[in-house]
Amino acid sequence: MTADKTTTAPAAAASGDFVKRIFVRVGILPFLLLIALIVFTLMSDNFLTARNLMNVLRQSVYLMIVSLGQMLALLTGGFDLSVGTVVALSSVVGAMAMAATAVAMPDMVWLAITVGCLAGIAAGSMIGVVNGAGVAFFGVSPFMMSLGMTSVGFGVALFLTGGVPVYGMPVAFGDIFGFGSMFGVPVPVYVAALLAIGLYIFLYWTPQGRYFYAVGGNVKAASLSGVNTTGTLFITYVLCSFFAAVSGMLLTARLDTGEANIGASMPLESIAACVIAGVSLRGGVGRLENVVLGALFIGLVQNGMNLARIESYLQTVVLGALLILAVIADQIRLRYVASLKD
Amino acid sequence: MTADKTTTAPAAAASGDFVKRIFVRVGILPFLLLIALIVFTLMSDNFLTARNLMNVLRQSVYLMIVSLGQMLALLTGGFDLSVGTVVALSSVVGAMAMAATAVAMPDMVWLAITVGCLAGIAAGSMIGVVNGAGVAFFGVSPFMMSLGMTSVGFGVALFLTGGVPVYGMPVAFGDIFGFGSMFGVPVPVYVAALLAIGLYIFLYWTPQGRYFYAVGGNVKAASLSGVNTTGTLFITYVLCSFFAAVSGMLLTARLDTGEANIGASMPLESIAACVIAGVSLRGGVGRLENVVLGALFIGLVQNGMNLARIESYLQTVVLGALLILAVIADQIRLRYVASLKD
Amino acid sequence: QEWFPFPVEVWETMAMDSARTKMDYEPLEKASKAWDICVSFPHMKDAYWLGVDYGVTEEAKRLGVKANVVEAGGYTELNTQISQIEDCVSAGADAVIIGAISFDGLNNLVGEIRSKDIPVIDVINGMSSEELSAKSLVSFGEMGAKAGEFLAAEHPSGGEAAKVAWFPGPAGAGWVEAGNTGFAGAIEGSAVEVVDTKYGDTGKEAQSKLIEDTLEAYPDLDYIVGTAVTAEAAVPILRSRGLTDQIKVVAYYFTPGVAQGISRGQILAAPTDSTVIQGRIAVDQAVRILEGKDFMMHVGPELQVVTQENYKDFDPTSTLAPDGFRPVFSVE
Amino acid sequence: MRQSEDQATKADLLLATHGMSKQYPGVLALDNVDFDLMTGEVHVLFGENGAGKSTLISILAGANHPSAGQILLRGKPVTFSSVHEARAHGISAVFQEFSLIPQMTVEENLFLGAEPRRGGFVDKAAIRREARKILDELGFNLQPHQRIDHLTRAEQQMVEIAKAFRSDLSVLILDEPTASLTNHETDHLFELIGELTARGVGIIYITHRMAEIRRIGDRITVLRDGRYIDTVDAQTASEDDLVGLMTGRVVGGIFPDLDLPDPGETVLDVDNVSVADGSVTDATLHVKRGEIIGMAGLVGSGKSELMQACFGTLPISSGAVRFKNADVTGHKPRRNIRAGFLYLPADRRSEGLMMMRSIRENVALASLDIAPFSNGVFLNAGGERQAVTALAERLNLSPPRIERAVDHFSGGNQQKAMLARALTRHYDLIVFDEPTVGVDVGTRASIYRFIVELARAGTAIVLISSDLPEILHLTTRAYVFYRGRIQAEVAGEQLTEQNVLSHFFEREAA
Numbered sequence A, B: 001m002t003a004d005k006t007t008t009a010p011a012a013a014a015s016g017d018f019v020k021r022i023f024v025r026v027g028i029l030p031f032l033l034l035i036a037l038i039v040f041t042l043m044s045d046n047f048l049t050a051r052n053l054m055n056v057l058r059q060s061v062y063l064m065i066v067s068l069g070q071m072l073a074l075l076t077g078g079f080d081l082s083v084g085t086v087v088a089l090s091s092v093v094g095a096m097a098m099a100a101t102a103v104a105m106p107d108m109v110w111l112a113i114t115v116g117c118l119a120g121i122a123a124g125s126m127i128g129v130v131n132g133a134g135v136a137f138f139g140v141s142p143f144m145m146s147l148g149m150t151s152v153g154f155g156v157a158l159f160l161t162g163g164v165p166v167y168g169m170p171v172a173f174g175d176i177f178g179f180g181s182m183f184g185v186p187v188p189v190y191v192a193a194l195l196a197i198g199l200y201i202f203l204y205w206t207p208q209g210r211y212f213y214a215v216g217g218n219v220k221a222a223s224l225s226g227v228n229t230t231g232t233l234f235i236t237y238v239l240c241s242f243f244a245a246v247s248g249m250l251l252t253a254r255l256d257t258g259e260a261n262i263g264a265s266m267p268l269e270s271i272a273a274c275v276i277a278g279v280s281l282r283g284g285v286g287r288l289e290n291v292v293l294g295a296l297f298i299g300l301v302q303n304g305m306n307l308a309r310i311e312s313y314l315q316t317v318v319l320g321a322l323l324i325l326a327v328i329a330d331q332i333r334l335r336y337v338a339s340l341k342d
Numbered sequence C: 001q002e003w004f005p006f007p008v009e010v011w012e013t014m015a016m017d018s019a020r021t022k023m024d025y026e027p028l029e030k031a032s033k034a035w036d037i038c039v040s041f042p043h044m045k046d047a048y049w050l051g052v053d054y055g056v057t058e059e060a061k062r063l064g065v066k067a068n069v070v071e072a073g074g075y076t077e078l079n080t081q082i083s084q085i086e087d088c089v090s091a092g093a094d095a096v097i098i099g100a101i102s103f104d105g106l107n108n109l110v111g112e113i114r115s116k117d118i119p120v121i122d123v124i125n126g127m128s129s130e131e132l133s134a135k136s137l138v139s140f141g142e143m144g145a146k147a148g149e150f151l152a153a154e155h156p157s158g159g160e161a162a163k164v165a166w167f168p169g170p171a172g173a174g175w176v177e178a179g180n181t182g183f184a185g186a187i188e189g190s191a192v193e194v195v196d197t198k199y200g201d202t203g204k205e206a207q208s209k210l211i212e213d214t215l216e217a218y219p220d221l222d223y224i225v226g227t228a229v230t231a232e233a234a235v236p237i238l239r240s241r242g243l244t245d246q247i248k249v250v251a252y253y254f255t256p257g258v259a260q261g262i263s264r265g266q267i268l269a270a271p272t273d274s275t276v277i278q279g280r281i282a283v284d285q286a287v288r289i290l291e292g293k294d295f296m297m298h299v300g301p302e303l304q305v306v307t308q309e310n311y312k313d314f315d316p317t318s319t320l321a322p323d324g325f326r327p328v329f330s331v332e
Numbered sequence D: 001m002r003q004s005e006d007q008a009t010k011a012d013l014l015l016a017t018h019g020m021s022k023q024y025p026g027v028l029a030l031d032n033v034d035f036d037l038m039t040g041e042v043h044v045l046f047g048e049n050g051a052g053k054s055t056l057i058s059i060l061a062g063a064n065h066p067s068a069g070q071i072l073l074r075g076k077p078v079t080f081s082s083v084h085e086a087r088a089h090g091i092s093a094v095f096q097e098f099s100l101i102p103q104m105t106v107e108e109n110l111f112l113g114a115e116p117r118r119g120g121f122v123d124k125a126a127i128r129r130e131a132r133k134i135l136d137e138l139g140f141n142l143q144p145h146q147r148i149d150h151l152t153r154a155e156q157q158m159v160e161i162a163k164a165f166r167s168d169l170s171v172l173i174l175d176e177p178t179a180s181l182t183n184h185e186t187d188h189l190f191e192l193i194g195e196l197t198a199r200g201v202g203i204i205y206i207t208h209r210m211a212e213i214r215r216i217g218d219r220i221t222v223l224r225d226g227r228y229i230d231t232v233d234a235q236t237a238s239e240d241d242l243v244g245l246m247t248g249r250v251v252g253g254i255f256p257d258l259d260l261p262d263p264g265e266t267v268l269d270v271d272n273v274s275v276a277d278g279s280v281t282d283a284t285l286h287v288k289r290g291e292i293i294g295m296a297g298l299v300g301s302g303k304s305e306l307m308q309a310c311f312g313t314l315p316i317s318s319g320a321v322r323f324k325n326a327d328v329t330g331h332k333p334r335r336n337i338r339a340g341f342l343y344l345p346a347d348r349r350s351e352g353l354m355m356m357r358s359i360r361e362n363v364a365l366a367s368l369d370i371a372p373f374s375n376g377v378f379l380n381a382g383g384e385r386q387a388v389t390a391l392a393e394r395l396n397l398s399p400p401r402i403e404r405a406v407d408h409f410s411g412g413n414q415q416k417a418m419l420a421r422a423l424t425r426h427y428d429l430i431v432f433d434e435p436t437v438g439v440d441v442g443t444r445a446s447i448y449r450f451i452v453e454l455a456r457a458g459t460a461i462v463l464i465s466s467d468l469p470e471i472l473h474l475t476t477r478a479y480v481f482y483r484g485r486i487q488a489e490v491a492g493e494q495l496t497e498q499n500v501l502s503h504f505f506e507r508e509a510a
């Protein structure tokens, strides 16, 4: 199909080559971001201010972190619908543990924070462990596995809290990890940066990193090449929910309460962020840098539309249309990639 | 991987052959249904009554119809996340059209009903047309395409209604298509049966039906064999949202109002129904009969738990766990299938 | 015609349990300048919040101030609501009116906004923050209680027991838990017996399912009590099963569907918290604060239970947006 | 191998299996097989499709686990739980089904699972270096940074081979490595095998090509239906003996004699066609009824692209294609098939078959619009089953179970399933792209026979092949491709090995 269209006009291909070459190198997203920036700057004078951009950055952090994990799941050819539940569960459990510790020893704030974060992240990751086990060892389809765990996890979170928010965390937690900032940059942004860099090194500098791509590219081939496919799949889902859990704790810090009702839109939004970043749902294709941009893009558009006072019904329409256009644009790009390959 | 484990004990395989043979022929679902029936009958005396079973059947009808459409999308190797929006949009548009006509000519009830249904189904199918165009002609990934259309469609539905239910449909509509019954069987059940039979004939008795499987099985091979793959993909999504739209109209009749806030859980539930029915997310595999049972199973479990007075937090946990178990059980079955193929 | 004076209750402090006095609310005539007020709702997907929207925007028009309404898209979107409010503020709002998704989840944010010296008014749902400038709300617990009291009055202790199925709404939502507690408290010691509590999303579809299954589980039910959606969904189901006379329906808040039901004698009763008025008062409070005029820190319309008897002398414009009202997202 | 084998030094036992059995669901793929391999020998595994060759070697290579039996390496019993372990013991294999990751580059694939590391991190420089070294050593002209899915099947085959080569090699297993190689690369490969055997490496070599057995084989072990039949000396054993052992019956010569009637009117007429992606330029050719036309050329010479373009799967940038005197330039495959023009692709897995669907559906796919498969509106299940069953018998599919998923058949039988499509409706022109890739001698004979039968019946045949003997024995006329151009048209007496080969490289020589 695509092959036909890739090459309709060799002549043109030769002429506009230079533009395309950039286009191909850097991908579609930078362009989209640029366009979005320009449009919204024109639509609202409060948009292109350092404060607002920082604001966008902080708002996008949570989706960004989740998307990093989601990317791993997509790379191996699956996906993880349970990230939303993981966010909720880690938030609830983390908050409870932190509150409890704070009550037990009111003067040891940092201990409480540490214990809480560890508990929350552990709880969230547990869901990943179950997902991983199901997918890797029992060969359950990632869709069903993570969908099932979504409702299991949500049920547990509600059961723990009875639906009411969990309070009583040390104020410092919110002040630092929710609203604190260093050198004018919000703390959550540092956390996200740290995670992204760590994952980057893991993905692109270590053999295991490659195996994610290999498993997604062709499981059979990978195992014939001596890659431990089961192990790879397992850690994929553990890592995925680890990231979601961290995001959950940061969100908790921001909300100052443990909430069972957060993260519902995370699964689809994170997958969307990955897909507009060119991550293939068939597995084996996708770059981390782009995923970061993808999450930023979604955050930027939502913020921009709010500032431009686009009424919210229209916003959902616009956002949907944008996602589709972004992917179509990426399709076009891929066709050039083919034509420029050699 | 799987192949190894199948062969651990050829002896045993020979012995328990008979049980397995049924198991394989009819699949895992009938067993699950049976188990569910027994368990819930023990847990609640109101469960195994003709009235309640009929009630379950009627409740499951809506998911069932949507799942039929969803199955087509899955067969061709994609999926359709916009079915929920289609349900909502058709409900709203259908109700508005029906109410308007009813006001215009109060005495021609049937005209109003016909016009309303046509309008609703047309509106819903439009989303399918866009999805189909995007997937088939622009090669957008079904995930992004349908996700995008989800928010577009939902925005439109909200915009039309402002979130307020649409009243003013002729009472006859609800009385007949919502709550009416013939020979003790609810009308919606007849509709579903009709659609299922129609689709069955289309899928298994016509060449085009076979092509859905071919496209999902191997697009390249299909087009090399002269299958019109683009066309097939296109009608896949149109049909999918057609089914969702019909379900939307039936739901409207049941609720007696046009609602923009219905169907949110349809996308995932319908895919779940298909997957526990053994439809492969990679495309090319799955039987219609089983999908019907899959939808029934989900409905039955939800109803059973309500009757068994299981606490609603726990319900979500149980449902999630059940889905996973169902799929694992199916995995085990698939391992036998190969050995008993002949 | 003007909506005021309107009977309200005024609390001493922000605390719901502080002493309260009844009085009539009188808003400002006009604002001195066109203040820019940001209004954030959990969502705009049902008639309840449409009513609030109507109140807020109408009042903004009446006072001659700008209003910009944002909605997060649902009760699971706390993070979105926070982002939206932040965006509002960076867009230069003078005051913020919040219909909160979470009771505590927005406290940090409120603190931050207040530190910029921007007034924050809490409308409808309630927040626990100490730094709120004003509250225009009634406790949803009392709404539940009103519904409960109504039933308790019908079935005082000693009378033969009334079996009630109770549908508070989506598990976890703050207002649901509040309503639940209120209701439970009010029927304490009466002959009303809650045979089952079924949480569930306030989609009509979900509620219908719950109701039908409950009817199967409890054939001898007397009352269906729950959200407005539950009541609306119950009407056709009961009609179709010919149970309309056996099983009565009560809602614990008010929507057009409920109004219709009551007027047609399909729904027994429902308390109203005069949603529109709460919205109006919130805007008035915001303007008063901005203009340094004196204002009441914590106001809420008097609750009244609308029944089939008093329906005719009930003014729906205090609770519902008029038919055909389209949601307004910004007032210039 | 023979030339290098030095009688003085006694070759000693390297690898052996005892009572090796493998039970697949429903199939006993291996039945108590004993096999042994000496150092420095090339031991050929020979047998029909589905005989169990691949299964045996996949167990030796650690990719598969035996149901019973044991492996002895240098006399010591070993068990391989993974390909990794087998490699650690110096056993590596080129599998029949590729073990390449399409989205990854050549170099990434070469070292997948065994990346050179520095301090825990992948040593990219080393990878690039090593990759170049191996590729040069093997004389394959591939770029380390090329993506696998941009290579032709033949080029992928080379990568697959390169992957198996490593310094610490003691046993090298090759499962039909030349299946889609042309003589050029094949010669290279054989030289390499020579060097390896000289170093004392033992080679297990699976092929269906007699000529290769002669050239490099030392001993031949024949399998049938998963059972060990016999081990014979490669040089002394005659072709008929082998075929006899293999099939258990007597098969005549592989190539049928071509007594084709004189060609009828022109069916396909290609006029100065250039393919848009530049893989073919200014190709002009014609095919007549009852002719079998060969297309020869190096890998990537564009021989299949041209036909794919005519069939409508690749865009044509200039020129015209006429089929039965009607212009069909740019027509979609659908129209061409209904007009009587079929192209059967070279890569059955990725382009030919729906692996998870049954033989029946795969065979019938292209003809569901006509009897006996349907009445135009509704399918005719009975008719379909009969028709396909008949075809399965005619091509002796084994096992003959048309409801089985294609995935569960051996390579050769999958090929049969795809070729069967040529017989599901009447065609005036059929293009076979590498029709005998991985097909055993017996089946080959029958495939050749039915190609010739088709031709006799007046169908025009185009045979794209990298197997020179096929071109020489089976075609009446052949076009030789070179870098996307038709280099020469050779017919009748000129159709000799030297003649064709000379056109393969001409320019490179100059």
Ligand SMILES: Nc1ncnc2c1ncn2[C@@H]1O[C@H](COP(=O)(O)OP(=O)(O)OP(=O)(O)O)[C@@H](O)[C@H]1O
Pocket (backbone or CB within 6 Å): B003, D024, D025, D027, D028, D029, D047, D048, D049, D050, D051, D052, D053, D054, D055, D056, D096, D398, D399, D407, D408, D409, D410, D411, D412, D413, D438, D440
């Ligand atoms: N994964 C599998 N599941 C079930 N049966 C299998 C599987 N793989 C192979 N078989 C069966 O095992 C037998 C041997 O297969 P194998 O691939 O070893 O044959 P082969 O000798 O390599 O044939 P070819 O020359 O066509 O490659 C065949 O009957 C095949 O159908």
Ligand SMILES: Nc1ncnc2c1ncn2[C@@H]1O[C@H](COP(=O)(O)OP(=O)(O)OP(=O)(O)O)[C@@H](O)[C@H]1O
Pocket (backbone or CB within 6 Å): D149, D150, D151, D152, D153, D154, D155, D180, D279, D297, D298, D299, D300, D301, D302, D303, D304, D305, D306, D346, D466
């Ligand atoms: N998908 C693709 N993308 C880019 N280039 C390709 C693609 N497929 C093939 N090519 C290039 O096109 C050229 C012709 O490939 P082709 O398949 O025609 O080889 P061939 O002549 O058929 O040889 P064989 O059939 O023996 O493999 C080769 O250089 C190959 O690298």
Ligand SMILES: [Mg+2]
Pocket (backbone or CB within 6 Å): D053, D054, D055, D096, D175, D410, D411
């Ligand atoms: Mg083989």
Ligand SMILES: [Mg+2]
Pocket (backbone or CB within 6 Å): D152, D153, D303, D304, D305, D346, D433
């Ligand atoms: Mg080729």
